[in-house]
Amino acid sequence: MGSDAVLQHLVVPRTTVLALLAICALAVPCAYAQPELAGSWAPRGNEFTTGSGLPVDFTGMPLNEEGRLRALSYNESQLAMIERQCQGWPASYLVMGPFGLRIWSDLDPVRGAVQSWTIGAWEDKPSMTIWMDGRPHPSNYALHTRSGFTTGRWEGNTLVARTTHMKAGLLRRVGAPVSDRATMTTRLSRHGDILAVLVIIEDPDYLAEPWLISKTFQVSPVTVPPIGPPCISTFEGVDARASVPHYLPEKNPFVDEMTKQLGVPRDAVVGMPETLYPEYRKKLAPGKR
């Protein structure tokens, strides 16, 4: 018996059905509802998530030895190389960059369920699609992209997303590296017109422990564009045929800059993991705290 035939046998007064549905809706929500995330969100965090702007500032980062070596070898002139000018940022930049978020959902055309959420792109950050339909992550050998591959699920009011298959890049623009084996967990929690976003980066190559960083957004009265202008490379004076700008070990001339200017201890400047915890504050000399 086909579905049309079944429907033909359902002889129930329409008013009865409507009344039953109304009772159900009033007393027993038929399914859990999730917060709406779609819309434009303006950045509202009054905090430094990208460091002080000095050439060597890895404060608040749990770099491991290899990550530290690589970070201190970085020379920002690399970004002037034609092939690196448009390399952009990994997906984690959504909490480190200065921009707002534009979020939208795509629906399953038959069931009406959210199939995916997308966080729009900026000029130097890719869009991120969060698949909600239960699809698996691809093979470890699948293509890595700037945005990676992300799946999500709801935990109460929080959308929890997990990203794999990201390209190697920078966690902080002064050279803190992230490898292509890194994974990212993103937790988006809506509270009224506030959206709290926590990002947790795990990187077996460059981080000694998961790095937690968060940022707050607020419903924006103006539309946040879902995409930025195209990046166009041009010659900026660095000829990469000669060499890739870098510093050899122990030769970074800026490693003491933050200590001299702001009095920040070198252990913290170079991202020693123990500097992230309150005990370290007690080790600072009185007058430095």
Added chain:
Amino acid sequence: MIALRVFTSVVVVLLGATATALAQGRGGGPPPTPRASAAIDLTGYWVSVITEDWQYRMMTPRKGDYGFVPMTPEARKIAEAWDSAADQAAGNQCKAFGAAAIMRVPGRLHITWQDDTTLKVETDAGSQTRLFSFGPRPTTLAAPSWQGVSTAQWERPPGPPNAPPSGGGLKVVTTNLRSGYLRWNGVPYSENAIVTEYFDVGALPGGGQVMVVTTVVEDPRYLFVPFILSSQFKKETDGAKWDPTPCSSTW
């Protein structure tokens, strides 16, 4: 006819569930206490993880370094006059440990239920105690204090009544504050500040739990726009590293 019977069965089940829900929600017994109906479990020891604003939180920034704070000219004038030694001498050494700033202070939290309707948050840094009351806001208030008066409510996704907690968050609104500092170097908030906080808890990849506290400070006298921060904590297995220290403005 089979289809009609199936439909009828579904209707009966729905009506039964509706009746049960109505009975439980309206006169079927006292509603569960805030402790019993907690949307999330915040209890335990939590350590702050200082991954943002390191130079503003772990150290006392220099006078005049107010990066990212939307201060009014009046606030700037007060901050320019900041004198940590004078604060200490005047017994105001807890000014940077008030409710608007305490979640940003490097340290540990010990969260317990004081009773079925009151969540107690103790801090080892500054040895402060905050009480989040789930009841109505008291009509008569005591003198303003560093931690003020906090009213709390669970935030949870809509779902069937009396269903087991399926996650959510905690919203806390704090008023009746003594004026204090948002940062160590004298960035002020006034006694009229309203502090709204949202607590979220989740699993850390690889084990453990993380808590994010989003703090919104509204203070038109000293802030052009609300000052909004989010701070991370990791759960610890016990209080082995709990280390109460008194407030200090001079360190």
